[in-house]
Amino acid sequence: MNTILILDDEPAVMNLLCHMLKEFRLIKASSAAEALRLFMNPDRQIDLLVSDVTLPTSSGIQVALLLRSEDRGLPIILTSGYPKSSWSDRDHNDLERLGSKSVAILQKPFPPHELSRTVRNLIRMPHSEVARTA
16 A cells, blocks of 8 residues: 655645545655654655645745655655745745656645546556555
8 A cells, every 4th residue: 555645734634635545544744844754764665745835834845855855756746725826936946846757736725536636647556456445
């Protein structure tokens, strides 16, 4: 079963994401520092990061860059309640550094099936396998 690291500082959003992704093994982080600590745990294998772009002391894109420095192939889903056009210059520059390979951006609110489809596409899990693990 694939493991997803979810990074979001809003408890209600975290609960919703966990519900939407309940067929996967989930690891939850509410801060950039916690996400980094959990990712670096040698006993865990993270297969995908789902992160909010806007965090109190960092950004999900900066976290993604740090995780990608350790695992170059790590798939990333960035979520944001703000349109990409309103992101900071730093976020735009960091996104460019992150690249587009295995990176998806979902504008909140998004329907559960869109998140599920994006996860399946990024981790290349056949739909039937997702259905069996539910």
